[in-house]
Amino acid sequence: MSEFYEKDISGCGIIGIMNERGLDISGEWVMSAIASMRERGNGLGGGFAAYGIYPEYRDYYAFHVMFDDHRAKEETEALLETRCLIGKDEPIPTRPDRNIANPPLLWRYFLKPSEEYINGTSEADFMVNLVMDINARIPGSFVASSGKNMGVFKGVGYPEDIGNFFRLDEYKGYIWTAHGRFPTNSQGWWGGAHPFSLLDWTVVHNGEISSYGINKRYLEHFGYRCTLFTDTEVMAYLFDLLIRKHQLPLELAAKVLSAPFWDEIGRMEQRQQQFFNTLRIVYGSALVNGPFAVVVGHTNGMVGLNDRVKLRPLIAARDGDMLYIASEDSAIREICPHPEKVWMPRAGEPVVGILKSSVPEESRMWKGGSLPRQHWFGQSYR
């Protein structure tokens, strides 16, 4: 599989909501919004990312891990125990949902890398390697998320059912992203659902990347192993590479992934021209070609981005401290009927939400009006 990877293509609904002051938002809001885009998925994948959900373990890397069986769990735990200090481990709480079948074993670990094992590399690189090792080497184990004070909850099902299953109504976070999936060749694998995550990066993605073949080979050059058969994985690694490793500001990273056209660069003033020429020349293989709309979450904010010719829908809105980015206007209006500002971001123009203060010591709730209404379809998550 290393050379002849498989790739999963899908169309999807995505949404991200964020409170830029860092106030806590209940998971119910995002569940309601993604549920309104049920038409965009087909029940073969749904998931959520939430930031600020583990304040009591904020110094620990929170690993959400899926296991096919106990053998995989034992093997993974053996690896974790050698390389890390485990602050706490527990099953991820779930509640039965009649629409959710055959979940894997779901466990979460709060980890710190053990000092003697780090051996010169940065802590982040160490954790990345750990994730790569588990995903690539231990069959039946999959690390769904690995960042601090955040987590990914995903699986096979409609997103609102997945949310109910994971009891997301009981979590509070300052950023929530969600994804409803319409895969065209799903293997029905829980790990294949979105968001895809590495460290604190999460990506929800609607699109198919025509440049996948070269993006993947480019990432291999920097030691990333694409094992997951999804375009989204490539997106997450590219963000990690450009922002964490190469330390590009987010806006510039966006200009790598959705590079401006040469004609556009040609119209810039001299110094900018040189800047963007160089950026494109150096990062040509990181250009993400083909239709996509993504919402990328990270500890300090959220970014929405379209491909360079905007071949997938993406709309954004602001209301006070709240930033909303979604596939459809209706999803935003579901939870914020009258935003102060609604706009269609241009192709390749990132929509950036930045956490204005560090997460408050005593997290406070965002008072966002009345709770979302219950949906007309199927089973409610409440």
Add this chain to the structure above:
Amino acid sequence: MALTLYPSEFRIERDQERCIACQVCVRQCANDCHIYDAEDDSVSTDESRCVGCHRCATLCPTGAITIRETSMHFRTNANWSARALKDVYKQAETGGVLLTGMGCDRPYPTYFDRILLNASQVTNPSIDPLREPMELRTFLGSKPDRIELDYSGGDIRLATNLGPQLVLETPILFSAMSYGSISYNACWALARAAKAAGTFYNTGEGGLHSDFYEYGENTIAQVASGRFGVHADYLDVAAALEIKIGQGAKPGIGGHLPGEKVSEQISQTRMIPVGTDALSPAPHHDIYSIEDLRQLIFALKEATRYSKPVGVKIAAVHNVAPIASGIVRAGADIVAIDGLRGGTGAAPTIIRDNVGIPIELAIAAVDNRLRDEGIRHRASVIAAGGFRNSADIIKAIALGADAVYVATGALVAMGCHLCQKCYTGKCNWGIATQDPYLTKRLNPNIAERRLTNLLRGWSLEIKEMLGGMGINAIESLRGNREHLRGVGMTEGELKILGIKSAGEAW
């Protein structure tokens, strides 16, 4: 010498009812196949000298001439083909090395014909290049693997200083053809077409006529083992330099421009006396190992103050991938690889037809190797050798080449009919000759137009195919083998090419 034992290769059929004895064929044939009899006012033929260049048949105003191959005159034999027999007869008569021109014409597998391209359906919209931007711009040269930024002073500045790059508006360059092997007009047309199309042509190893200095910005100047015409101005005027180690048509051997072709002009350009043979040694006599190559690369960089990319051209041989890796590590900004089917002005037939490997496999092997070693960004890869159309080119790029060199295609665009007799100096199309009577047949204006037409046509087709794949910038296809599928190949071949079999999904 007695009568030769092999029949004429071609049969010239003249329809006497159509022939008006205008003598166009007589004047056009440098091989003297057509003979005018003034007493009779009729034209007869001596087909023993016919090379099958079709000049007479093309120009005959009444369409009276037909040229046919006569290879079936021998008794059928699966081992001893007509070609094998003729070669033996020729060598028995002459005792020499059989020469030929152009690229290998033997039926080795052409992998391009076994590779199919992808297109978008439903899940991914195809892009219409007539409505949407479609970018072919390509940069050749060494690149850093990341960008460095300088945040001091408030705003973000670029701390990375990019090395010199060649900017191509389409990923197609004209490959090396020396002044000497081809005519002044042919060189001129190539230079002008390269300029018009925003790309580059390559001088080959024959130096650069001072008339063409004005096209320096579109010129890649070659430094080959004979060092013909290499001097300070030559290095300065070019946009990039290329050290020629080998050529796909004749890996491992040198070159030979016969003294008959060394006219006054060529003598000045090559810096050798009129009428002397121009012999390029097989190896560079200052390069006996990779560290010697490194010295020459940096000697050229020093000489040009690191202002232009320096490339190295090699033939695709069995060990091409590690050799390319060594070349990149030696400091080359561009590696050009010339495959089995690459052309030549003159080469021993036995070498041309039996040495080297197909370019498709070489591209894949080199691209893989450079990536495995983490040095792919340090040099661009130009593939050369037998690109017949835009599909071949796009497949080469998807396999991992940054751009391609085209020479045979360019000659054909100018009128070449691939008779493979370039080494005789009697090119009836006025391309591979220095005979003023013949060279004036190639009108540089028309030749330039035909060359730019070809580049334009191919570029448009590449855009269509890219758009079909849902890609709007060529760099997203480079090395993107997911868009290729193989048919009729062995597991081993698919593995080397790094592509899946047709029918396998993502």
